[in-house]
Amino acid sequence: MREAVLDADARAVWASLGRSGVLSRDRPAEVLRSLLPSLDAQYSLGIVLSVCVQIATALPILRSHGPSGVVGRVSAEAARGEVVLALAATDAGAAGSDLMDLTTSARLSEDRVVVDGGKRWITNAVTADCALVLARHRPQRHFTSFLWVLVPLDAPGVTRESAGSLFSGAGVGHLTFSGVSVGRDHVVGAPGRGLAMFARHVATERLAGALWASALCRRVLADTRRVLAARPLGSGVAWDNAVVRDRFARGLVEARRVEALCSSFREGELVDSMVVKVAVAESVDRVLAVCAELLGAESFADGGVAGLRAEAAMFGVAGGASGALLAGVADHADYLLGGAR
């Protein structure tokens, strides 16, 4: 069944979610909580990624602009599933963990914005109609030097390139902007609030990742359990073997850890979101490692757990690399131990 949906088209999935009305709800965390288990059960990791980024971050940022003008119109179209969005923060000119040094620029004049630079490893880059681009409108290394600008990806000066064959369905790729000129009404929210707007929503993206990871772990463990219960081993089946059961149980414990993290998540809490994201990435990898080991060669089949594990390593990279997040966690050690921020 999963093989049939691996080829599904992310745009068609997005359109059908739009038609169902679910994308018009303004509580992304709740929407994701209810949607992710069924999305994970039906579609490939790439397609879930494509949907997740839009619901958790791109749509909320667009929506925060309000209903007016071109941004309001695109926001409504995206919520109806008619427009596919990319959220382009990771910059070609800087480490993804260091947005403060990003070099993509937005030159503002009275009625235009001109964007120059590049973005890399962007979900939906090769498939989206529009990208929300995080760009620098001032040279100062300060959080107020950035804005979001909505760039139609068919605008003159935009080029896109696929990032490769992993994450099928997610349209992950690189974007280049060369003198791309759009109306000033394409600036989303106030100039100077770009990073603050991102910070408001990135915690939701991390919660989305945790909820998704939780659904994924549960599904893969259940599939593995079924295989073990049917696979002959010695005089019985693999599930009868104490060592197999012990290894499986360790996977289950990790999966429960992820569930517990999801339920303790304080929405909008940036520091918590870093802790949760690091922990979830580690636990997902452990669960998938256990399942891949227990399934043996089967896990290397197309759509198998070994391939999934390679892609799921993105839980430790996309939306914040674990190493950089750990540096942030250490910075907030006193606060996390119950002291001042």
Add this chain to the structure above:
Amino acid sequence: MDSRFADMLRPFLKYAGGAEITLESSLRDLGLDSMQAIELLFAIEDTYQVSLPDELLTDTTFATAGSLWAAISGARQC
């Protein structure tokens, strides 16, 4: 600068210790990093029910306790 403002600032300034926060206090020198500056902006806007105007969203507004307090006071009068 009201005392509530100094109390609000203190948790974001890891090097402030118990020292008095004055109008001249440099926020960066006292340990305000970029992520905390964003959280401070949210705290200010929630506490004082203001939205800092676009033209005041600059590094100079966040330079000292005094410059930030001036921006808040201005926004509260609007």
